[in-house]
Amino acid sequence: MTEKTPIAPLSQDIQNIERAYRQNVTVVTARPKLIEAFFLAWTGALGIMVLFFLATVGWYGVQGIFQDSAYKTSILINSSNTHAQLANRAPVNIVMGSVQSVATGSEGEYDLFVQIENPNARHAVEFTYSFSHGEGETEERTGFLNPKETAYMLASRATKGKPKSPMLNVKEEKWIVIPEKEVANVDEWSKERGEFSVANIVFARDIAYTESLVSRSTFTITNHTPFSYWEPTFTVRIFRGSVLLGIAEVTAAKFKAGESRNIDMRWFGELPQTATVVVTPRIPYYAERAYMNPEASTTQDGRSRWTIDE
Numbered sequence: 001m002t003e004k005t006p007i008a009p010l011s012q013d014i015q016n017i018e019r020a021y022r023q024n025v026t027v028v029t030a031r032p033k034l035i036e037a038f039f040l041a042w043t044g045a046l047g048i049m050v051l052f053f054l055a056t057v058g059w060y061g062v063q064g065i066f067q068d069s070a071y072k073t074s075i076l077i078n079s080s081n082t083h084a085q086l087a088n089r090a091p092v093n094i095v096m097g098s099v100q101s102v103a104t105g106s107e108g109e110y111d112l113f114v115q116i117e118n119p120n121a122r123h124a125v126e127f128t129y130s131f132s133h134g135e136g137e138t139e140e141r142t143g144f145l146n147p148k149e150t151a152y153m154l155a156s157r158a159t160k161g162k163p164k165s166p167m168l169n170v171k172e173e174k175w176i177v178i179p180e181k182e183v184a185n186v187d188e189w190s191k192e193r194g195e196f197s198v199a200n201i202v203f204a205r206d207i208a209y210t211e212s213l214v215s216r217s218t219f220t221i222t223n224h225t226p227f228s229y230w231e232p233t234f235t236v237r238i239f240r241g242s243v244l245l246g247i248a249e250v251t252a253a254k255f256k257a258g259e260s261r262n263i264d265m266r267w268f269g270e271l272p273q274t275a276t277v278v279v280t281p282r283i284p285y286y287a288e289r290a291y292m293n294p295e296a297s298t299t300q301d302g303r304s305r306w307t308i309d310e
Contacts, residue, residue, distance in 0.1 A: 094118060094125065099167060101113075109158075111155065112133070113153065113155075114131075114168045115152055116151065116152075120148070122179075123177060124284070126173070126174045126176070127144070129141060130155075130168075131155050131158055131167065131169070133164060138158050146284065147286075148190075154248075176286050193225055195224040196279075198219050199222070204216055213271070216266055217236070217264075218262065220263070223258060223259050228257045231254075233250070234281055236249070236250055238277055246269070248265065250263055
């Protein structure tokens, strides 16, 4: 029996090389799987982040819709409440200018007048007024102002001689509320009721009357409104440039819708040969007593349901 030659063990260097080779083979073999696992993990994390982002956007979007709707509703409610408060608030006081005087006639008499304004959009006002001056006080008269109207209050032949420190006294104010449910647009409402035109205006020196010079103004007023008025008053002013030379009122009784009325007025005192004539209607549009035929108006009218604030 022959003996086998024993196998010599591998040298340490060869063992090290073998070990390194197996490690490299393991790394090379596992790398694709590691890369695949990393990619799957990264893709999963990215998907979770995208889903979280979409969920967050969706939540805020839905929440924003409800919040925006609630915000808009709040704005509308606040706007409505504010408008109602402004419309129904206590009226602002009448704004008064300074009292002026103008000579009339040849006996040293003077007319007194003053411009006043109602700044309220939904309140008309009625009152009594008089002028006080150095010689005393004029008789009380009744006055009124429509919403947002500016007008003149006057007293004819109020004083003998130039008045001293004249003042306007207003009292017994009564405020009339014009509700929005009856009149949506007060400006249009007033405009419709004040559609008058003035034509054929003539102003000239006329005659001498008891040693007083008398001038004359004539004009034609046409009522373009759908309303007939019992006693509409018109304020007539005459100017030389921008200087007011005279002021008076004229009433056109029973002035029917569509009617034209010729007006002839006399002016006493020293006046120029020519002057500009300005005519302004003065009608309490809010008052049923002003209309001859309120039942025949072309618009629904709620005057009988309006209230008066004392």
